[in-house]
Amino acid sequence: MKFYEKLAAAWENTNSLVCVGLDPDLKKLPECLKNEKYPIFKFNQALIDATKDHACCYKPQAAYYAGQGADDELFMTMEYLKEVCPDTPVILDAKRADIGNTTMMYALEAFDRYKADAVTVNPYMGMDALKPFLDYEDKGVVVLCRTSNKGAKEIQEMRLADGRELYKYVASLIAGPWNYNKNTMLVAGATFPEELGEIRQIVGDTPLLVPGIGAQGGDLEGVLKNGLTANKTGLVINSSRGLIYASSGTDFAEKAQEEALKLKNAINAFR
Amino acid sequence: MKFYEKLAAAWENTNSLVCVGLDPDLKKLPECLKNEKYPIFKFNQALIDATKDHACCYKPQAAYYAGQGADDELFMTMEYLKEVCPDTPVILDAKRADIGNTTMMYALEAFDRYKADAVTVNPYMGMDALKPFLDYEDKGVVVLCRTSNKGAKEIQEMRLADGRELYKYVASLIAGPWNYNKNTMLVAGATFPEELGEIRQIVGDTPLLVPGIGAQGGDLEGVLKNGLTANKTGLVINSSRGLIYASSGTDFAEKAQEEALKLKNAINAFR
Numbered sequence: 001m002k003f004y005e006k007l008a009a010a011w012e013n014t015n016s017l018v019c020v021g022l023d024p025d026l027k028k029l030p031e032c033l034k035n036e037k038y039p040i041f042k043f044n045q046a047l048i049d050a051t052k053d054h055a056c057c058y059k060p061q062a063a064y065y066a067g068q069g070a071d072d073e074l075f076m077t078m079e080y081l082k083e084v085c086p087d088t089p090v091i092l093d094a095k096r097a098d099i100g101n102t103t104m105m106y107a108l109e110a111f112d113r114y115k116a117d118a119v120t121v122n123p124y125m126g127m128d129a130l131k132p133f134l135d136y137e138d139k140g141v142v143v144l145c146r147t148s149n150k151g152a153k154e155i156q157e158m159r160l161a162d163g164r165e166l167y168k169y170v171a172s173l174i175a176g177p178w179n180y181n182k183n184t185m186l187v188a189g190a191t192f193p194e195e196l197g198e199i200r201q202i203v204g205d206t207p208l209l210v211p212g213i214g215a216q217g218g219d220l221e222g223v224l225k226n227g228l229t230a231n232k233t234g235l236v237i238n239s240s241r242g243l244i245y246a247s248s249g250t251d252f253a254e255k256a257q258e259e260a261l262k263l264k265n266a267i268n269a270f271r
Numbered sequence: 272m273k274f275y276e277k278l279a280a281a282w283e284n285t286n287s288l289v290c291v292g293l294d295p296d297l298k299k300l301p302e303c304l305k306n307e308k309y310p311i312f313k314f315n316q317a318l319i320d321a322t323k324d325h326a327c328c329y330k331p332q333a334a335y336y337a338g339q340g341a342d343d344e345l346f347m348t349m350e351y352l353k354e355v356c357p358d359t360p361v362i363l364d365a366k367r368a369d370i371g372n373t374t375m376m377y378a379l380e381a382f383d384r385y386k387a388d389a390v391t392v393n394p395y396m397g398m399d400a401l402k403p404f405l406d407y408e409d410k411g412v413v414v415l416c417r418t419s420n421k422g423a424k425e426i427q428e429m430r431l432a433d434g435r436e437l438y439k440y441v442a443s444l445i446a447g448p449w450n451y452n453k454n455t456m457l458v459a460g461a462t463f464p465e466e467l468g469e470i471r472q473i474v475g476d477t478p479l480l481v482p483g484i485g486a487q488g489g490d491l492e493g494v495l496k497n498g499l500t501a502n503k504t505g506l507v508i509n510s511s512r513g514l515i516y517a518s519s520g521t522d523f524a525e526k527a528q529e530e531a532l533k534l535k536n537a538i539n540a541f542r
Binding site: 068104122148154170235262 | 418
């Protein structure tokens, strides 16, 4: 199945635009998991069980696994996701890009080794650096456009000679020539809802991955007002820290479920 | 020791500007290694033994290890480098960048898990996305500026409202405000020696990592003419495929040594 179709079905089946970010930091894990052999996997497993009816996507952040030597627990998490919610797209958040030969290896990492449905990538090196990803016509390629961090403007808002900011030009590439397989998405941070609206104007119905809700202080109402497509979808709204660390007690999964449901309902109230 | 000092000492001690790129592709490994338990590590080990007198740096490409599930062999390679050539800087080529919390995990991956001396990173998200790397004052941070791939111009050569191409603005950031710990380098491809010369004008003596010699067809003479600093250093000239696959027979390491020596001598003839 094509990525856009899988995503559309997940929006429909879960009645949710919420993406659960799986960014497990060993230092922040609930005490009750600290003696587990695979604490990260156990944490993720409980979160997945608790949130799967309210999540249209999952997004494991590769850095947390790479930085903590937990590649095996990322693998176990991906396997578990395929087992318990095979219809929910999984976006490996890795922000990769390199020259062609090397990018092919990163494509194998995301799509073959970890069996992700989509991967986040960085546009700075141009399309040829992303082509090995884009060529997977059933997979999604989520390209950074306007990121949620404060410093994003330093490069992304540079004004080009034609008057546009760089990110608007990048948006036109991602939804235009780079989307030859109809499998791209754009990252547009919730912390800049106006810019997100301008991106929506440029990219039509191309789906947006929206980080920055919750801990980063993004503006949910602004995101929805400016980012929803005509059929009231088009957005994958990620929350990581706000959900997964909602409690540090034994009720962490239950609290994550409550927060996911709360976010889902807050979003749906605007749809 | 600070990264710049370690690099300067390596240039001096090896009388070489050659960086050996360790990009092991299982499909291209010499037949004689195919039954090894750790073929990638054995390949790297032989290459390191053969080239260490001629290499000012090593640059393992993270994608090859991630894509082939060989994280353990990257670790073994990094340990081996520290053992046999502890004075030679090792650049983990990973092209990372993410929001602050997450970048910290990537910094742990590069500097703590793999003990690299430097890591390559992507500037698109701005300085705050790189700060966890930049804050390691003894480590090097090698930022993409003008990459060696054909499609690089699609974003990097966009003309800004002030008349500069984007990569020149990025160069001024990398060597300016982002270099608060005097630990940055820039990636400037050998395939664009004129642009490399313009970067040199902007960044003063800030060292450049130069990919694109060999398989990618870069112009060595142009690179040296435009890129050497007044003391005839300032460049880390990478070759990967041209060295490591110089032979597919049992003499692969010997041939890699010959190619490394040839490149070292060709460079030194211009210095």
